[in-house]
Amino acid sequence: MISEARSYVRAGEACRNPAIEGQAMNVIELQMTGRLRGGYYTIAEAARILRMGTKQPTIRNWLTGNGSEAGPVIARQYPNSTNELGFYDLIEIRFIDYFRRQDVSLQSIRKAAQAARRELEARHPFAMSNVCFVTDRRKIFKLTAEETGDKRLMEIVSGQHAMYDVFENFLAKGIEFAPDGLAGRWYPEPTKYPKILISPKKAHGHPIIDPAGVPTRTIFDLWRAENQDKAAVADWFEIGKSDVEQAVEYELDLAA
Structure with missing residues (x-):
């Protein structure tokens, strides 16, 4: 059923600018090869910044798949590295961790990530935000919930209390997004530490x-x-x- 997401995503195509999409890929390619421009963190440093100090093995598993057939959850910014993360990886880990803390299964998140990369044609779909991306991502999560039978995820995306929108708004708080939709910079605690x-x-x-x-x-x-x-x-x-x-x-x- 994940493949059905294509019809939903293409319906939002008018929201996108092909010229900008091309620029986005160029930025990603540059930052994948240039750590000075794309951020540079070890797993321990990322865990510290994200307040996930006890979850370093979990982060490593999301990044590498830890040898499992299911594979990694994240398409890494520096794919040839063993212990280095980029800024987009950091934002995606934050996204995944938040959904895991809402009791969404890792299987569902992995499937949604794979579908989103394919259907949105974006390497880092959990590090993006604008009206189109958020709408398409929600539809992909809904299709994923139907395929996996994940009741908690279905409750989040189909609930009557706009729960999914609350989650997206929370995750976007403090992040300034570039015109291509990718996270550009992040104020991690804008209320408590605005600078x-x-x-x-x-x-x-x-x-x-x-x-x-x-x-x-x-x-x-x-x-x-x-x-x-x-x-x-x-x-x-x-x-x-x-x-x-x-x-x-x-x-x-x-x-x-």
Whole structure:
């Protein structure tokens, strides 16, 4: 039944710009070969940023398939790497983890990911968002639920309380999407830490203070070396004391 998704997806074709789609593929190809532009994380670093510190084996399984016949869930940004992730991988892991925490089976998520890559002609369908992509993705999830008999997934996509829309809105929060629909940069906690930014084009995709561009980990390390003197750290990096406070609190939260 997954193949039936094609008719639904093609119905939304008018929403897309073929010129933009071509640009999107070029960006992906560039970032797959250029880690300086596509973000760079080890599995441990990704787990830390996503607050999945105890789930490193789970992330590795999603990325590699761990030798199973079912294969990986994610089409990796750097396919020839064994322990490196890109920014799109990071966003997709966040998406998958959220749905797993809603009790959606990994089998359903894997099937939906495979169908979405095929039908949306996108390597990273869980790192994209606009009206068309979200609508098409929902239809693919619904077809997947019908095929797998996943009652929880069917409840999410067909419920009367717009549950799926709530999920999509939550997952898009803090992410700025490029015109091609792909995630461009991410403010992981925009309410609590509005100046903490993750951009694949800055600091290899690790958290920074925006717009100064100083990695939060670097600020935190100097804060410890300076006996927690925030004023000294602010002076050293030529940033505000409030920036130091935000970076330090964010790093302490990640370590908690």
